[in-house]
Amino acid sequence: MKEPDLKKNDFNPVQQFRLEEREARFRSPSFFLRILLLAFFVFTPFMFHSFEVLDVVLKIIIFSALVASYDVILGYTGIVSLGHVLYFGIGCYSVGIFMGNLGWVSYGHLALAFLIAIVVSGILSVLIGLFSLRIRAIFFAMVTLAFMEFAFILSSQLRSITGGDDGISFKLPGILAVDYSFGHFLGIELTGRIVSYFLILLICVILFLLMLRFVHSPVGRVLQSIRDNEPRSIALGYRTYLFQVIASSFASCVAAVAGGCFAIWVRYVSPDSSLSVPIMLDVLLMVIVGGMGTLYGGIFGAAFLMITRAFLPKLQVLMASILPGVPMASRLSERWLFYFGLLFIIIVYFFPKGIVGTVQEFFSRRRNN
Amino acid sequence: MTPNQRKWLPTLIVLAIFLSPLSLISPKTYITLTISGLAMGMLLFLVASGFSLIFGFLSVLNLAHGALFTWGAYIGFTSFTLINQWTGWGGSDSIFLNIGIFLLALILAGLLVGLLGIITERLVIRPVYGSHLFQIFITVGAMIVLEELVRIVWGPNDEVMPVPISFMGSWDIFDVVVSKYPLIAIVMGLILYVVILMILRKTRLGTIVRAGVENPEMVQVMGHNIYRYFTGVFAVGSALAAIGGGMWATFVKSIHPAMGGEVIIFALIVAIIGGLGSITGSVVGALLVGLSYNYVAYLVPKAALGITMLLLVIILSFRPTGLFHEGT
DSSP, rough: OOOOOGGGGGGGGHHHHHHHHHHHHSSSHHHHHHHHHHHHHHHHHHHHOHHHHHHHHHHHHHHHHHHHHHHHHIIIOOOOOOOOOOHHHHHHHHHIIIIISSSSOSSHHHHHHHHHHHHHHHHHHHHHHHHHHHTTTTHHHHHHHHHHHHHHHHHHHHHHHGGGGEEOOOOOOOGTTTTOOOEEEEEEEEEHHHHHHHHHHHHHHHHEEEEEEEEHHHHHHHHHHHHHHHHHHHHOOHHHHHHHOOOOOOOOHHHHHHHHHHHHHHOOOOOHHOOOHHHHHHHHHHHHHOOTSSSTTHHHHHHHHHHHHHHHHHHHHHHHHSSSSSSHHHHHHOOHHHHHHHHHHHHHHHOOTTTHHHHHHHHHHHHHH | OOHHHHHHHHHHHHHHHGGGGGGGGGGHHHHHHHHHHHHHHHHHHHHHHHHHHHHHHHHHOOOTHHHHHHHHHHHHHHHHHHHHHHOTTTTTSOHHHHHHHHHHHHHHHHHHHHHHHHHHHHIIIGGGGGGGGHHHHHHHHHHHHHHHHHHHHHHHOOOOOOGGGSSSEEETTEEEEEEHHHHHHHHHHEEEEEEEEHHHHHHHHHHHHHHHHHOOOHHHTTOOOHHHHHHHHHHHHHHHHHHHHHHHHHHTTEOOTTTHHHHHHHHHHHHHHOTTTOOHHHHHHHHHHHHHHHHHHHHHHGGHHHHHHHHHHHHHHHHHOOOSOTTO
8 A cells, every 4th residue: 555645765675666566567568468368368269269279278278377386386485396286186086076976066066176176185285295395395396296196096096986097077067068058159159168168267367366466475475585595584584394385285276276177178087187297297397488486487388388289290290291101200200298308408408487587587687778 | 212222223113014914914925925025125226226326425306217217127128139139048948048148138228327327417417416496307307308218219118028037937935936036136136235335335436425425515625526426426326227127127027118207206205215315225215115015015905005105104204314314
């Protein structure tokens, strides 16, 4: 709040910085970029009528939220979790088990599934954080990885609950069901797919705003101070270990909601599609490509990876037509993960700040000149 | 407890876990399970010791270790097949020729993957010493690339690992069925353990490495080029992973490109339980994991991995830095 009778000098530096930030809010170009981006996502169903495009765009939206939640741990708190997808999987399976296995197809149960996913993820991440962050931050990476692998094997073995490797396919209630139709609007039919698209978009935007609020709150600033200089934060009297646990459990809850959204969109859960190591690698790659510690980086990272992957089959056809009958060549074009791995290493070396971080740095340097 | 008694506590815990399943399992089955558990433990030790040594000395969390393991298994597979084509040692009745080809394949795997480890360390890991965050990313990238290279070179499908004739089958000792290969694995693992321990304890090189685990800067101040030792330890760790990979492949008789990812989880748990940077800790941790996994897999098959996680949680709650201290 800006008090009229106070001069700027009466604020402390942090308040003054925030005040300037707030005043510049609606004039900065990045504000309009954000609005433009949101408008793009809102109008996508009306602009592109093919399901493939819609599918890619929606996966970009969900993965942006997931990657941003991972960024809260990695980029803002500076601890490495290698099992973040575990909570995404909990969200997926919670919706899947309620809708498919138990067959409780109603709005109330859908909401309950989300609630249970959030509670379970929160408790689990607090427990994991409590006993692994206590020692050394690097233990956290190993312990989370081990827990994710454990959950993966559990989900493929407990056939009666999770459907094993085959997974669960399920129907959704009412207006989210595939065969539901709302009538025509702006040239497209508002089917259950479109309704779920907008529902998920809404949820993900809310999640994003929540995360922005979180990292810019006093707690978020403490987290950044821990990332930048942990001994100093301890000296200032913060119990860094508790703050790290808070950050990791907050991010886990967000990831669980993102997982629930993913389950709503694909209407199917299986161990490979929801909590396997390859998805964790995707998330890591997205964070690195987009830029750590920016939140918005997640959108660019997810967009880059999803779009590249959507075009890869065409590349393979091209490769096969150039070099027919060479098994090594066709394998080289099939193994796109190989190139992503190389890209990963190159980006970590040369652009450790990712797309958004590098662009931000470029603009701030130009402004200073 | 006096410090002297405290020293024996881990051993007592191992013994307690070692003997407790006797109440549920008949003695004959128990011996069979124990032998396969010890074999699994020794194979895990080979993977985990390299991982643990690299973490202790270089303080790099080497997530590419699993991929090096896979490379070891595949190179062992290829060299075994090739040597067998030339000489036919693998199919001959002579046990010495069988052991010869097996050891030759393992040594080749160890050497080549050691070389690969040197390349990886020089090219990929050296530029990011000191930053834990980037080390983890870089090793994840290296893991992806190495694992995908396996898929590109050897193809993405499973292969059947050839086993020397005299390693197959089992002995019948007092009505107890004892498979041959697990015994060989246990003996090999023990020999390697003693060799590593002797090198670390008795040689000048080992002294420098142990000092490096305690305090790398001080070793540098004493006039040793620590980076050369870093490369060396990384190469040895990779070679150990490769030997573990070759032996593991012979143990389960099949290889596939994702095998490293599955085993690295066990290696992680073993290394954390034993205490990162401790060779003795790796042995104790590996045997704990191997034995408990086998007993539980026999009693309640679905809880087998759960018991490993439970072990990790319990040991981390009581001894947050693992059972043994670094550098022992």
